Amino acid sequence: MIEIPATDTKNKQPLRLPLTGPLLEPVVEELRKLVRGKDPVFVSANYQEEWARACAKAGLGAYDEETHRKTGGVRIHDCRCSGAINLLESGVDEGLVLKIGGWKTRTMLDRYNVTTIERLSTALEKGGKYVTDRIAVADASR
Numbered sequence: 001m002i003e004i005p006a007t008d009t010k011n012k013q014p015l016r017l018p019l020t021g022p023l024l025e026p027v028v029e030e031l032r033k034l035v036r037g038k039d040p041v042f043v044s045a046n047y048q049e050e051w052a053r054a055c056a057k058a059g060l061g062a063y064d065e066e067t068h069r070k071t072g073g074v075r076i077h078d079c080r081c082s083g084a085i086n087l088l089e090s091g092v093d094e095g096l097v098l099k100i101g102g103w104k105t106r107t108m109l110d111r112y113n114v115t116t117i118e119r120l121s122t123a124l125e126k127g128g129k130y131v132t133d134r135i136a137v138a139d140a141s142r
Contacts, residue, residue, distance in 0.1 A: 015102050030054075051076055084112040089119075 004015040019028050049063075052070035056063035061073025080101060087097045094109065103109050 009102055011102060011104050013102070013104070015099075017100060047076075081112045081114060084109060085114060088113060 002015070002017045002019060006012050006014045009015055049068060052061070052063045052073060055061050055073040056070070062071045063069075063073075064071075084097055084101055087100065088094065094106070098104070098106070098109055101109065101112065103112075
């Protein structure tokens with residue numbers, strides 16, 4: 001479980017998220033190593049250095065301890081955006097995606113929900129199949 005107090009969130013609302021599932025087990029194990037008691041995982045308000053070190057340790061980019069510079073890697077916002085898209089694509093209710101992402105409004109979710117040609121094509125194919133199936137049901141009932 002990740003618990004972020006309201007004082008540490010942008011929207012001033014507390015956030016509790018369970019970390020479950022086999023893909024998150026390595027994350028849970030690393031967090032257990034890092035967190036001792038109530039110590040925060042990231043020790044500064046601006047956690048860019050801690051995040052860059054964690055990414056480098058995971059093989060995502062590099063971090064130079066002497067210059068405190070990173071090369072490559074993953075931005076936390078990239079993860080947030082991908083997470084929102086993946087949750088929505090998998091069928092998770094928008095209300096839950098809002099809570100998981102820590103967003104108060106649908107407008108904020110829309111900023112992260114990047115639309116691609118592939119996603120538009122898939123949506124139109126689903127819509128077309130729905131209409132075709134409805135026509136087939138109506139024809140069968142005549």
